[in-house]
Amino acid sequence: MEQLEQLFPYFALIITALIVGAVAFLFFKKHTENEENRRRYLLHKDAQGKLLPLRLQAFERITLFLERMDLNKSVVRIKPRNSNVEVYENDLINGIEQEYEHNLTQQIYVSAEAWNIIRTAKNATIQTVRQMAMNEKNDSADKLRESLLNNAMAGVSPSQKALAFIKTEISELF
Incomplete structure (x- = not known):
């Protein structure tokens, strides 16, 4: 019994040391987690500052592509050779495809949904050109050109729809 009484102060010190150690461990663990999160935030903020101008430049290139791809502008820009x-x-389809291939790298700066809409707009525009070319009324390049212009003026073109989506995505950046 006497030995137990002599060991009691040592047990009290050990228990106190364990409690202090556990509190210190939890404090430092929380502190290091906060520091890591702060560093990640600062890196992310720095990257965003550098990435935003690149993204805006990509949106500019995509806007230019969508404008050049629009049938109203393509038909005026690409004149029939014969x-x-x-x-x-x-010639029209090759012009659209070349513009698209020239801007392929811009997809890394926009969302997957935006790029799918851009690709769909390109494919829909090409499909319109093909359908109008198959129409028997369009027996010359000038008639095809006129039909494409009339069709483009009749409604909202796929590139205009894609451009509206791009404008929405840009507005979400700010």
Whole structure:
């Protein structure tokens, strides 16, 4: 019994030391987690500051692509070389495809949804050109051109819809 009474102060010291150690461990663990989160935040903030101008530049390039791809502008910009409908159809489609390929790298700066909408707009525009070229009324490149212009003026083009989405995505950046 006497030995137990002599060991009691040592047990009290050990228990106190364990409690202090546990509190210190939890404090330092929480402190290091907060520091890590702060460093991540600062890195993210720094990256955003550098990335925002690049993203805005990509949106500018995409806007230019969508404007150039719009049939109203494509038909005016790409003139028929001769009266052959197939040649003019291929010229229009090649012009759109070249613009698209020139801007492929911009997809890393926009959301996957935005890029899918841009790609869909390109494909829909090409499909419109092909459908109009298959119309028997369009037996010359000039008639195809006129039909494409009339069709483009009749409604909202796929590139205009994509441009509206892009404007929405840009507004979310700010």
